[in-house]
Each structure stands twice: as C-alpha cells, then as structure tokens.
Amino acid sequence: MVDADNQAATAAQDGAGPNDEDDVLLDVRNLKTYYPSRSGLLGRQQAWVRAVDDVSFTIRRGETFGLVGESGCGKSTLGRSVVRLEKAHSGEVIFEGQDVLAKKGRDLKRLRQDLQVIFQDPHGSLDPRMKVRDIIAEGLVWQGTVSRDERAHRVRELASLVGLREEHLDRHAHEFSGGQRQRIGIARALALRPKFVLADEPVSALDMSVQSQVLNLLTDLQEDFGLTYLFIAHDLSVVEYISDRVGVMYLGKLVEVAKAEDLYTDPRMPYTEALLSAIPGSQAPGRRKRIVLGGEVPSPLDPPSGCRFRTRCWKAESLCAEEVPVLREVVPDHWAACHFAEAS
Amino acid sequence: MTAGVRAESETAPRDDVLLEVRDLQTHFKTRAGVVRAVDGVSFAVPAGASVGIVGESGSGKSVTSLSIMRLISSPGFIAGGQILFQGRDLAALSEREVQAIRGRDLALVFQDPMSALNPVYTVGKQVAESLRAHQKLTRQAALDRAVELLSMVGIPAPERRVHEYPHKLSGGMRQRVTIAMALANEPSLLILDEPTTALDVTIQAQILDLVRDLRRRVNTAVLLISHDIGVVAEICEEVVVMYGGRVMERGSVEQVTKNPRHPYTVGLLNSIPRPEMKGRKLSTIGGTVPNPLRMPPGCPFQPRCPKAMDICSSKPELSEAGDGRQIACWLS
Numbered sequence: 132m133v134d135a136d137n138q139a140a141t142a143a144q145d146g147a148g149p150n151d152e153d154d155v156l157l158d159v160r161n162l163k164t165y166y167p168s169r170s171g172l173l174g175r176q177q178a179w180v181r182a183v184d185d186v187s188f189t190i191r192r193g194e195t196f197g198l199v200g201e202s203g204c205g206k207s208t209l210g211r212s213v214v215r216l217e218k219a220h221s222g223e224v225i226f227e228g229q230d231v232l233a234k235k236g237r238d239l240k241r242l243r244q245d246l247q248v249i250f251q252d253p254h255g256s257l258d259p260r261m262k263v264r265d266i267i268a269e270g271l272v273w274q275g276t277v278s279r280d281e282r283a284h285r286v287r288e289l290a291s292l293v294g295l296r297e298e299h300l301d302r303h304a305h306e307f308s309g310g311q312r313q314r315i316g317i318a319r320a321l322a323l324r325p326k327f328v329l330a331d332e333p334v335s336a337l338d339m340s341v342q343s344q345v346l347n348l349l350t351d352l353q354e355d356f357g358l359t360y361l362f363i364a365h366d367l368s369v370v371e372y373i374s375d376r377v378g379v380m381y382l383g384k385l386v387e388v389a390k391a392e393d394l395y396t397d398p399r400m401p402y403t404e405a406l407l408s409a410i411p412g413s414q415a416p417g418r419r420k421r422i423v424l425g426g427e428v429p430s431p432l433d434p435p436s437g438c439r440f441r442t443r444c445w446k447a448e449s450l451c452a453e454e455v456p457v458l459r460e461v462v463p464d465h466w467a468a469c470h471f472a473e474a475s
Numbered sequence: 476m477t478a479g480v481r482a483e484s485e486t487a488p489r490d491d492v493l494l495e496v497r498d499l500q501t502h503f504k505t506r507a508g509v510v511r512a513v514d515g516v517s518f519a520v521p522a523g524a525s526v527g528i529v530g531e532s533g534s535g536k537s538v539t540s541l542s543i544m545r546l547i548s549s550p551g552f553i554a555g556g557q558i559l560f561q562g563r564d565l566a567a568l569s570e571r572e573v574q575a576i577r578g579r580d581l582a583l584v585f586q587d588p589m590s591a592l593n594p595v596y597t598v599g600k601q602v603a604e605s606l607r608a609h610q611k612l613t614r615q616a617a618l619d620r621a622v623e624l625l626s627m628v629g630i631p632a633p634e635r636r637v638h639e640y641p642h643k644l645s646g647g648m649r650q651r652v653t654i655a656m657a658l659a660n661e662p663s664l665l666i667l668d669e670p671t672t673a674l675d676v677t678i679q680a681q682i683l684d685l686v687r688d689l690r691r692r693v694n695t696a697v698l699l700i701s702h703d704i705g706v707v708a709e710i711c712e713e714v715v716v717m718y719g720g721r722v723m724e725r726g727s728v729e730q731v732t733k734n735p736r737h738p739y740t741v742g743l744l745n746s747i748p749r750p751e752m753k754g755r756k757l758s759t760i761g762g763t764v765p766n767p768l769r770m771p772p773g774c775p776f777q778p779r780c781p782k783a784m785d786i787c788s789s790k791p792e793l794s795e796a797g798d799g800r801q802i803a804c805w806l807s
Contacts (some may be wrong), residue, residue, distance in 0.1 A: 201675035308763045338531035338764065339702070340779075343746035343757040350756070367676065372748030372757070395750065409680035412705030423684050424677045427645050 156359050157190040157213065157327060162222035164205075164212045168432055180431050182208040183219075184383035187458070190327075195353065195360040197374030197391065199367055199406070203428060204380040210329045210363050214246045215239075226327065244274060247325035249316050251332035256316060257304035263290075263315055264300040270322040289318040293348060310341035317348065324356070331363045346373060367410050371395050379403045382439040383431055385458060389465040399467035402440045438469070446471055493561065493664055493696050494520040494543070500555035501535075501542045510767045512538040512551070514720035514775075517793060520664065525690065525697040527707030527728070530717035531743075533764045536700045539717070540668050542566075543698075544583050545573045561663070579609040582657035586669035588649035591656075592641040598625070598652050599637025605659045624655040627692075629685055647678035651685065661693060668700045683709045704744070708732055716740050719765060719775025722793050726800025737802050739776045774804070782806060 164183040182205045190196045200206045211217035213224050215231060224231040226242065234242050247270075250256035257266055267286045271277050277285065290300055293314040304312055313333060320328055330349065334342040350373065352358060364370050370377055370391075377394045379387040379402065387400040398404045405422040424443050429435055435442050441451040450470050458468040501513035513535040520526045530536040541547050543558055545565055558565040560581065565573060577583075585591050593601060602624055603617035612620065618637065625633035628651040641649055650670060657665055667686070671679035687710060690697060701707050707714050707728065714731050716724045716739065724737040735741045742760040762779045765771060771778050773788040780787065786805045793803040 201677060310763055339743060340531060340746050340760040341763060343748070343759045344761075346748065347756050347759060365676065368748050371750055372753055391753070405677060409676045410705070411676075411679070411683070411703060412708050421680065421684075423680055427647065427678070 154192040155189045156192040156226065157361075158223075158225040159189065159209075159213060160187050160223040160225065162186045162209065162212060162224065163220040164208050164217055165220045178432050181383045181434065182431060183212060184434075185222075186380075186383075186385045188378055188385055188388055190359060190361060191375075193353075193357055193359055194375040195362050195373050197370035197377040198361060198363045198380065199365065199370050199377060200380035201365065201406075201428065203382075203431065205383040205431075206363050206380045207331055209380065209385075210331055210361055213361065214248055214327075214329050215243075216248065244270075244323040245326045247320040247323060247328050249313075249320045249328060249330045249333045251335050257312060259303060259305045262301055262303060263295070263307075266304060266315055267300075267318045267322055269319060274323060285322065289322055292321070292352070293318045308341070309337050310344060313337065313345050314348065317345075317352070321352065321356070325358070327359045327361070329361045329363070332365070333362070334369060335364060335366065342369070349373070367407060379406065382428060382434055384439055384468065386440065386468045387466065388458065389467075393462075393465050397465075399461050399465065399472040400440075400469045401444050401446050403467075491522050492519050492559075493522040493524075494698070495559040496539070496543065496556070497559065498556040499539065499542060499558065499566075500553065501538050501547055501551060502554040504550040504552075505768070508768050511554075511720050511770065512767065513542060514770075515556070516717070516720070516722055517556075518715045518722065518725060520696050520698055522663065523694050523696050524713065525699065525711040527699045527701060527704075527711035527714045528717055529701055529704045529707050529714060531702060531764060533719070533767060534717040535720040536702075536717050537668055538720075540583070540666050540698065540700050543666065544577060544581065545570075546583075575609075578605060578662075579660045580663050581666070582660070582662040582664070583666045583668065584650070584653050584657050584670050586672050588646065588653045588673075589641065591653045592649060594641055597638050597640055598644070601641075602637070602652065602656050602659060605656045609660045620659075621655075624659055625652065627658070627689075628652070628655045629681075630655075645678075646674055647681060650674065650682055654682075654685065654689075658689070658693065658695070662695060664696045664698060666698045666700070669702065670699070671706060672702070679706070686710055704732060704747075716743070719770060720767075721775055722801075722803060723776065724800065724802050724804075725793065726796075726798075730798065730800050736796060736800070736807055737804050738780050738782050738806070742779075742781075 162183055163185055165179040165181050168178045168180050186209060198206045198210065208217055212219040219232055222232065229242065231242055264286055267289055268282055271282045271285060286300065287297065295314055295318065304315060334345050337345060353360060362370065362373055374391045376388065377391050378385050379400065381402050387394065387398065387403045394403065395407060398407060405424045408420065408422045426443050429442055437452040437454055438456050441447040456468045456470050458466050461467050461472045497517050499513050499516045503510040503512055516539055518526065528536045528539060542553055543565065547553060553566050556566065599618055599621045602621035606612055606617045606620055621637055622633045625636055630636050630648060630651050644652065671682050674682060683706065686697065697710060699707055699710055711728055714728050715722055716731065716737065718739050723739045724731060724735065731740060732744065735744050745758040746760060748757060760779050765775060765778060773790050777783045777787040784805065791803045791805045793801050796802045796807050
C-alpha cells in the first residue's frame, strides 16, 4: 500500500501540514488517490485522474476541520479516502498512532468504529425498506458486541439525542423531511461512539431554515462527545461558521490551510481569494472586491505543470509554470501553496 | 423607478408596469386532495426592472414562474387570478396565443441547462432555431446571429462553438448558451429560475456578472427565482419573499435584507450562518415546512412563528406597511 520510494522522495515535505500544534488526532501524509481512465482504441491507453494528489495535513482532537473547493477538486475523494470508503493509491493516514490505510481484518473493524460518516444525501444513504430503528442500530448489529436489550436502549437514547421522538422509530426513512432524515443519518453515525466523523456536505440538501437546526445539532454533539469533524462543503459561509480551521482544495491539491478567521480575512493563495470574493452577497461594504476568474478548472487527467492554478491566476509568472509550490507555513499556523504567498 | 411603481402596484397597471401578477392561484389535483402550490400571489415587475422571488422548497416560487410562462400542465392548473403582461392576461390566453409570446417577449432560463438543450443538435442550430421560431431569417442569417449572441454571453471562440454539441460544454458554458437562446428575440422579460444553483461558486459569480452586464446593455426586465437571498441581492432591486404558496413580504432588497419585518423573513435571515455568529448558536425556525396537503388555516407560517397569535388562524392580507414595502402579517 505504502510506496516506499515515494515516501523517501517526499520526506522533505513531511511537516508540510500544520502538525506541530496541540493534540493531533488524524495525520494525513502524502495521500494520493488516483482513478484509472481508459482511452484510445479498445481503452488500452491508461491515464490517471489524480483526484487527490499528494495531500498532507493534520486534524486536531476536538476541532472541526472544514474542507472547501469546487466540484471535482477532490475534497470528497480526500474525505472518503481518509475513512477508507475510497481506496487510496499511496500515503498514510495516522489515527492515534495507527495507519488507517494499512489496517486489515479485525484491526480495521475496530478502527472503523472510531471513524464514522454523515453523508450529503439523506435520501440515497438511508435504506427505504428499513425502519428508522434498524437504520440507527445497523452499526451496533455489525459490531456484534451489544445485547438486544442494550441495543434497543441505545437506539432510543440516540434518537432523543438527535431530536427524534420514540414514535418515529417504527417509521420508514422516506416518511420524513430532509432535515429529519439527516437527523437519522447523524444518529446512525454516532451509534458506535466514534471519535472522528466525516461530514460530507451534510447540510447541502437542506432548506435554509432547517440547515441551521442541523448545524446547531452538530455543534451540540461535538461539545457533548468531544467529536472531531472533517466537514466538507461547497458553501463557504457554512464552513466559515462551523470550522476551527479550513483547508482549500484545487484540482487535487490542498492549496491553503489556516484558522477560519485568518483564511477568510487574509487569504494567501490567489485561488482562495477569488473563491471567497465569489460568495454571493459578499459585495457589502467592508468585504473584498469581486474577482471573477476567467476560464474553467483544467482536467485532472492533464493538470498544468507547476502550480495548477496558474492558468487562471492573475498573478502567475514564469516560475509558476516551472515549479510546484509546496504548501508551507507563511505566517504561524497559516499554510499556503503559492510562490508569492508572502507578497499578498 | 421601482420605488414609485411599488406603491402603485395595487391599482390599475401603469404604462411602465411590464408584468403584474394579481392574486394568482395555481393548484394541483392529487389523489390525496388539492395542493394550493400558489395561493393568492400578487406582485409587479416594472419595465426594465429586476425583481427576485426567494423562498424555500415548497414555497411556490417555481410554480409561480412556470405559471407566468403558462408551463403548468395537468394535474396542475391556474385556478384563479390574473397574469397581466404588457396589458394582456396570460392566464386567459389560448395556448396558441401564448406560444407567440413565449420565447419572444417572455423567456425563461432553467436551473439545469442540459434539460433546456437538445443533446442531438449543435448549440448553434438550437440558438438559430429559437431565432427562426419568431423571426423571418434565412438559415445562414440565423446562424450568424447565433454567433453574435454566443459572443455576447461571453463564450470564447463562438464561431467554433456554434458547431459543438451541448455535452462538449461545461455547466457554466451551457448556462451561457441557454441565456443566449433566451435573449435571442430580445425579450422584454427574462425569467431566471435558479440559474446558478447547479453551478460552482466561481462560475456562479461569472453568470451573475454576465446577467448584471447584460442588464446594462439590453433593456430586459429580470425576474429571478432563487432559494439564496444572497444571489437575489446581487442582481435585483426588489424582492418578494414567499412561504407556503403566499407572499410574506415584498420590498426593496435593501429594506428586506437589512431590516426584515415579517417574522418569517426575520427567522430566515437570522438562520443564515454569518461570520459574526461564529462560536454562537444559530437562531433557527422551529419545525419544518408544512405538508402542502395539510396547510394550516390562515397564515401558512403560523405553526412555526414565534409570534403567532389567535388571529393568525385567519389569513392576513398582503398590505402596505407604510415604508414602501408590503407585509402579510397581523403584527404589521
């Protein structure tokens, strides 16, 4: 699984993530997730879609790490690779001293209890034929260490925790509104008392008035159970609100990581700057000037040389085509992958 | 311009009112009963102005726009009210008469550009078709005009792009093509129904920029439907807030976003995460959107309203609030 050569080659880059602070729960090192893409006659030519291309960062215990980027940037693939819903090509994900990507069998099963997921689409991720009670209990059954009575008790406890009523448990998921369904998904994710939860666009499908209910629920649960979240969303305002630190992805690369306040008020990577300026309603006085990016995101099959953002960047110089900018600490706890991060 | 018109909109249409919707009722017959998706909606769009309708799912905002375009089909039907467009009631016209107006004076851009484009024809052919449907043009003249239109909506190398098929274009480019098609016959009203919802934020910024720029160049009025009040604020001067098939509040974007007065608008705006809310709980609107088959009597927001009173079980009319806006609430 781990590519030794590659590790040696990128050893110099280790620490190219804000991993010197406090208590690290999850340490992602040089993670790569590639997909084969066949083309040419009879599909013989194989190219690689570099969905996640050498990404390193850390998530601290008890924090919410927000991950933003536009569709196709690799944010979901990164999240899914971390919890092994997607097979990574190489790299390491160190969770409490153990490499998640190297675990097998019983060890993996034990580890999976600590790493749970809340999905975007509460329609697609809940089996319509199952009762709410059974959906929430799924993990407990799979774990197989809890008695039937205890399981029933846990399910009731979880339901009340997420604001579902007892009578809801015997109904089917499709009978509920989007917000209620997301509550069911959250209860299911928490059944095994995980330490880490990947929340992949958990509120994107919800109406505004319901979204705030679910965001409040997520922060309440985090306080009560000391959860650590990897919170993936394309809505930049939601991520700013909920995250302690935020990472920005562009075309498979992590291009900036900083505390939420720092990233939103003082972005060091031009892409982040453009992304933040595009938030609708951000034209209010005091906010930054709108930067409208020309063109579109290049294909991850054939990303530009050097900095991947250079083809759309208004600050690009010849250096940007020649050298890949490394994610480095520009000011304390603020990391950016731009040759000119200091200047901006 | 809009401030004056707004105050007059309850009276007879003035010359500069392009569209006036009066007490529109659009219902759907289902086996379980009649759904009043739009239940008495009134608002006006002055010529050349831009008005936004915001609402959550089930608010009736899209059904309103489809009703204006007369695109409601069975089991849905317009059950009452008037849609006065350039002085004629669209709700009362025959399908034939509507066809002559639709796509010429009145054009619509949908959320999903792929559903508006035919995958088997080139982009140029489709833009040319929408031209030739309403104008006498030769094939070549229409194609030349298509190139001009594609260039106007910011499509690079339009003379090459006209020969491409929709699937070759990105989502943002496809939406530009549908906007070009909508503008082909220089409509006096362009309805944009969630035009950027399927797009990424930087592409959304490009499209909103394009719409703003086009409004400066062509004198087309815009009716923008969106769930995102931020998007409406980017384009529109005036906003209509809908909930449960009714208008809750109507006023200038400035008034409604800075100083909302209807309890629903207040709740909606407060539930949007803002930087200053960081570390604090968001305020929420309790409960969920009511089941359209079991709408509460009276104000549709009443079961979730923190300020509900006994009187709220009878319908509050949309009425002048004194500061130029209109509110449907017993409190105002």
